[in-house]
Amino acid sequence: AQSVTQLDSQVPVFEEAPVELRCNYSSSVSVYLFWYVQYPNQGLQLLLKYLSGSTLVKGINGFEAEFNKSQTSFHLRKPSVHISDTAEYFCAVTLHDYKLSFGAGTTVTVRA
């Protein structure tokens, strides 16, 4: 079975600073990888996904992630954050079906 580990539970960051959220996964076969964002009391919104091909994936709101097969990682980055990026971020993996396994989440708090 596949699993996801988000290495940072909380990430405080100043506005306009860069941020990186770390995600490692475990699977013996190829997987699809996702990053979702959850704003307070809301559902999840897809930021980006990796299926195959280019290892650098660009998503919405200026986010990007890089798939590293040898390190089984899928870290999320943004070069300059805004206050509005304050949210919970979830890394997820699936074995090419719709059953997502989520990481524990990373709370990003952006301060002015």
Place this chain on the structure above:
Amino acid sequence: GAVVSQHPSRVICKSGTSVKIECRSLDFQATTMFWYRQFPKQSLMLMATSNEGSKATYEQGVEKDKFLINHASLTLSTLTVTSAHPEDSSFYICSAPSPGGGGANVLTFGAGSRLTVL
């Protein structure tokens, strides 16, 4: 884009009562929907897969008689928490496969329903 609507967004009930949460796919059909449960400050756990016209498939450890799922049409799935107790208090989120998901298994999530059992 695709929208999944959940209702109610918040519900408070007394212990021992049953609560129904609706999940609707707007402007697209969903033969399958997924129900997740999220505890405070924790991740989402898949509870069950709702299948239109047939029985739901429950994940290991999820009580079928406690969490009744009905997928009566191609746009509606309901989750009924029966004889609710305080430990059932949680954030319940449904999702459906996004139409035209770009070749991937992309899900569209509802905004969630927060259940508080007193």
